[in-house]
Amino acid sequence: MVRLIAFLIGLFMSGWLLVSAGITTYGMITDPAKETVEAKFHKHPKHVSFKHDGLFGKYDKQQLQRGFKVFTEVCSACHSAKLVSFRDLSALGYSEDEVKAIAKGWKTEVPSINPDTGEAATRPGIAADKIPSPYANDTAARAANNNALPPDLSLITKARHNGPAYVYSLLTGYQPVPANLPKENRPGTGLHYNPYFANLNLAMAEPLTADGQVTYDDGTKATKDQMAKDVAAFLTWTAEPKMNARKAAGWVSLIFLLIFTGLTYLSYRTIWADKKKH
Numbered sequence: 001m002v003r004l005i006a007f008l009i010g011l012f013m014s015g016w017l018l019v020s021a022g023i024t025t026y027g028m029i030t031d032p033a034k035e036t037v038e039a040k041f042h043k044h045p046k047h048v049s050f051k052h053d054g055l056f057g058k059y060d061k062q063q064l065q066r067g068f069k070v071f072t073e074v075c076s077a078c079h080s081a082k083l084v085s086f087r088d089l090s091a092l093g094y095s096e097d098e099v100k101a102i103a104k105g106w107k108t109e110v111p112s113i114n115p116d117t118g119e120a121a122t123r124p125g126i127a128a129d130k131i132p133s134p135y136a137n138d139t140a141a142r143a144a145n146n147n148a149l150p151p152d153l154s155l156i157t158k159a160r161h162n163g164p165a166y167v168y169s170l171l172t173g174y175q176p177v178p179a180n181l182p183k184e185n186r187p188g189t190g191l192h193y194n195p196y197f198a199n200l201n202l203a204m205a206e207p208l209t210a211d212g213q214v215t216y217d218d219g220t221k222a223t224k225d226q227m228a229k230d231v232a233a234f235l236t237w238t239a240e241p242k243m244n245a246r247k248a249a250g251w252v253s254l255i256f257l258l259i260f261t262g263l264t265y266l267s268y269r270t271i272w273a274d275k276k277k278h
């Protein structure tokens with residue numbers, strides 16, 4: 001009896017599930033969810049390739065230096081890169097003296113304390129300092145940017161899907177507002193239309209506006225496109241400075257495993273050689 005009741009309850013439950021699945025499917029087919037404006041106008045990052053892509057790709061130090069120059073001269077007016085110390089920049093090929101000079105000459109000084117009075121003060125950067133924010137704190141940063149906070153860029157290429165291509169697309173993606181964009185999605189004051197940004201309007205004005213905005217030391221032509229690509233490469237490095245080593249270690253492990261597999265097979269043959277004869 002108990003079994004029969006349990007069976008009937010089970011049957012009822014499964015039937016219920018089936019019916020509701022059917023109703024939901026029917027509803028999804030006859031009355032599909034409306035496409036949001038964001039989904040309609042939003043674009044996926046453009047396709048862009050870097051020397052450091054792929055299994056064998058390594059950072060192009062020249063490109064990272066160019067990207068750092070764009071960051072220094074343009075982006076660092078609003079953004080910090082607090083996870084990067086000046087001395088880390090030696091990985092881009094700068095000498096110790098160059099690193100010291102970069103730290104000392106940075107446009108914002110580092111917060112410190114006056115040793116005589118104990119009052120808050122600032123001092124020029126040293127190689128061990130992190131790349132400082134141009135603002136004293138988030139409140140000051142918002143005040144200067146129409147209440148939007150420019151995020152720290154150290155990890156931005158990891159924080160966004162397809163990060164390097166996203167940064168590149170965002171920087172080169174500013175465009176006139178499409179005529180058919182609904183009124184409530186049009187950029188308000190202080191906002192700028194950019195279809196690569198998730199909600200289509202962002203508070204950052206187009207930072208790279210003209211070819212030659214930065215003068216490259218290696219003779220590369222500083223087109224808008226080139227600068228966007230270089231700074232995206234630099235921000236890939238800030239988010240993953242050890243990528244070259246990671247890839248190399250991956251290959252060494254693979255080769256080791258291959259050799260190890262061969263050895264294991266040979267020892268298997270040796271161990272069972274006797275038995276297999278019979």
Ligand code: HEC
Pocket residue numbers: 070071074075076077078079145148149150151153156160167170171201202203204205207208231
């Ligand atoms: C005048 C100040 C200013 C400059 C210069 C500037 N930015 Fe921004 N940036 C902002 C602000 C403000 C935001 C926040 C935008 C928002 O939340 O709507 C932002 C946001 C961003 C974002 C985040 C977008 C997201 O998905 O959340 C990235 C990436 C970025 N900036 C990259 C750069 C790069 C690279 C440069 C240099 C080429 C640069 N910015 C120069 C002010 C600036």
